[in-house]
Amino acid sequence: MRFIEKYGTHIIVGLDLGGQDVVYVKQDNSSPLSPSEIKEHLDKLGDQLFTGTCTLPPPNRKNRDHKFKVPEAFNVFDAQVTQQSLQGMITPVSCKERGGNAAASDHSEWLLTVPTMPDAMNFKLVPITSLLKGVTGVGFLSHAINLYLRYENV
Incomplete structure (x- = not known):
């Protein structure tokens, strides 16, 4: 968290x-x-x-x-x-x-x-986990982020 x-x-x-x-x-x-x-x-x-x-x-x-x-x-x-x-x-x-x-x-x-x-608009986003390819434990972080997004934005 x-x-x-x-x-x-x-x-x-x-x-x-x-x-x-x-x-x-x-x-x-x-x-x-x-x-x-x-x-x-x-x-x-x-x-x-x-x-x-x-x-x-x-x-x-x-x-x-x-x-x-x-x-x-x-x-x-x-x-x-x-x-x-x-x-x-x-x-x-x-x-x-x-x-x-x-x-x-x-x-x-x-x-x-x-x-x-001008105003900033149409943001292009990638998951932060894309920076961590090949790093041990990235799957756990990805899962934690998915849970966070699912339950924090209710």
Whole structure:
């Protein structure tokens, strides 16, 4: 246990630097939209957001009736999907940036800040036991690490 706490279980052998801009939408369980329809609409929404043709309102903005307002970005949905029916299918959209300046006003502006403010992502890891090939007792360490990972991360 002391070995694992001191040295860890894996070694970083590579990583990517850069930025990532992700759109999150949660679909309500009662939504009649199929996964392929949601994917198609999210692709259109992403294209609109990332080209700057559409922006999201401030989080949790309410309309005059004090109901949460569905972002205008969802105009990509078919005309038969009304504002009221969409309200029960989709919860508010949120975007999350990794790397770059998150305070940038839109995707194009944020993209320009990524080279000067990159984030580490997509870590490539190998088990620490790979350094100990041929060392007596490496099997015991490997077994201990597997048990640690199984029961400590519950």
